Amino acid sequence: MLGIVGVSTATGGIFGVGVMLAFAGVGYLMTIFRYSVVTLIIAFSLSARFEASLSQGLALMNGDLTRVNDYPIAFILLLRKLAPPAGLEPATR
Numbered sequence: 001m002l003g004i005v006g007v008s009t010a011t012g013g014i015f016g017v018g019v020m021l022a023f024a025g026v027g028y029l030m031t032i033f034r035y036s037v038v039t040l041i042i043a044f045s046l047s048a049r050f051e052a053s054l055s056q057g058l059a060l061m062n063g064d065l066t067r068v069n070d071y072p073i074a075f076i077l078l079l080r081k082l083a084p085p086a087g088l089e090p091a092t093r
Contacts, residue, residue: 007016030037061067068074 003020004017007020008014010016027037029035030040058065068078
């Protein structure tokens with residue numbers, strides 16, 4: 001309750017309260033499904049760089065993703081990323 005009063009006082013409107021409640025809901029769902037907050041922060045901060053790199057790569061390959069096969073190092077990295085880690089099993093609940 002104190003958070004709602006603080007946000008509405010600081011922003012002077014109901015929009016800040018809605019944003020706070022939305023992120024509280026996201027945090028609650030992350031807790032229920034056991035998602036790491038650190039992973040979300042890293043993904044959020046690196047997403048712009050990833051988008052820029054992806055668009056540069058697609059521009060170099062003229063939008064054809066099958067041309068990754070022409071670059072052996074990129075192909076090996078792609079296969080490694082898609083392969084599950086050895087010895088790790090999915091978490092059970």
